[in-house]
Amino acid sequence: MNNILDRLYAESHDDLASFAFDDAVVRVFPDMIQRSVPGYTTIIPMIGIITSHYVQPDSTLYDLGCSLGEATLAMRHCVDKPGCKIVAVDNSEAMIQRCQTYLDADSSRVPVELLLDDIRHITMSHASVVTLNFTLQFIAPEDRLPLLNNIVNGLNEGGVLILSEKLMFDQDEQMLQEALHYDFKRANGYSELEISQKRTALENYLIPETLEQHRERLLAAGFKQAVLWYQCFNFCSLLAVK
Numbered sequence: 715m716n717n718i719l720d721r722l723y724a725e726s727h728d729d730l731a732s733f734a735f736d737d738a739v740v741r742v743f744p745d746m747i748q749r750s751v752p753g754y755t756t757i758i759p760m761i762g763i764i765t766s767h768y769v770q771p772d773s774t775l776y777d778l779g780c781s782l783g784e785a786t787l788a789m790r791h792c793v794d795k796p797g798c799k800i801v802a803v804d805n806s807e808a809m810i811q812r813c814q815t816y817l818d819a820d821s822s823r824v825p826v827e828l829l830l831d832d833i834r835h836i837t838m839s840h841a842s843v844v845t846l847n848f849t850l851q852f853i854a855p856e857d858r859l860p861l862l863n864n865i866v867n868g869l870n871e872g873g874v875l876i877l878s879e880k881l882m883f884d885q886d887e888q889m890l891q892e893a894l895h896y897d898f899k900r901a902n903g904y905s906e907l908e909i910s911q912k913r914t915a916l917e918n919y920l921i922p923e924t925l926e927q928h929r930e931r932l933l934a935a936g937f938k939q940a941v942l943w944y945q946c947f948n949f950c951s952l953l954a955v956k
C-alpha cells in the first residue's frame with residue numbers, strides 16, 4: 715500500500731472539525747495509523763497467526779471496520795481451511811472504494827465480500843474469526859454490548875474475536891502511558907501542533923475504556939475467555955473465545 719505522508723493537522727486550524735474517515739484521511743491512512751498507533755505493525759501480522767490457529771472449515775471470517783483491509787489481508791493469507799470466505803465491512807465509502815483496489819491487486823483466492831454498511835446492522839453467522847481492529851472505540855458506548863452480543867451469536871463454538879483498542883487507565887497510569895504515546899508520535903515526526911489538533915479532533919469521537927471494562931463486557935456478552943495478548947503503551951489487543 716502506498717504511504718502518502720499524513721500532514722492533515724500540520725497547519726493551524728481555527729475551526730477544527732471533528733475527525734472523519736473521509737477522502738482526505740483515506741489518502742494518508744496507512745501512514746497515519748502506523749505513525750499514530752504503537753504496535754499496529756505488530757498486531758496486523760499477529761492477526762494472521764491467530765487466524766491460522768482458530769479458523770474453522772466452511773466458516774466466515776469478519777473484519778468489522780476494515781478501513782483499507784490490512785487485517786482482512788492478514789486473515790486472507792492465513793486461511794488454510796477449505797470453504798471459507800471473509801466479509802469486510804466499513805461505513806466509509808472512501809475507505810471501501812480504496813480497499814477494493816487493494817483486494818483486487820492481492821493474489822489470494824480466498825473470497826472477500828466487501829460491504830459498505832454499519833457494523834451495528836449486519837447479521838453474522840457461521841463465524842470462526844471476527845476482527846474489530848481499533849473500531850469499537852468509535853462506536854457509541856451504549857451500542858458496544860449489543861454489537862458484542864451480535865458477534866457472539868454469529869460465532870461458532872470455539873470461534874474468536876480479536877479486539878484491538880486504545881485504553882484508558884486510572885489517573886497516574888493514564889499520564890504515564892499518554893506521555894509515552896506522545897513520545898512515540900514525536901519520534902515518528904508529528905509536531906506538538908499536530909498532536910494537539912488531532913487530540914481535539916478525536917475528542918468525543920474516539921472514546922477509550924479501561925481494560926477491565928473491555929474484559930467484563932466481553933464476558934457479559936457470552937465469551938468464555940477474554941485474554942490480553944498484546945499491549946504497547948495505551949494500545950492493546952484482546953482475544954475473546956466463545
Ligand SMILES: C[S@@+](CC[C@H](N)C(=O)[O-])C[C@H]1O[C@@H](n2cnc3c(N)ncnc32)[C@H](O)[C@@H]1O
Nearest residue numbers: 735779780781784804805806832833847848852
Ligand atoms: C481506526 S479504523 C480501523 C482500522 C482497520 N481495522 C485496520 O486494521 O487498519 C476505524 C474504521 O472503522 C470504521 N467505522 C467506524 N464506525 C463504523 C460503523 N458504525 N460501521 C462500520 N464501520 C465503522 C471507520 O470508517 C474506519 O474505517
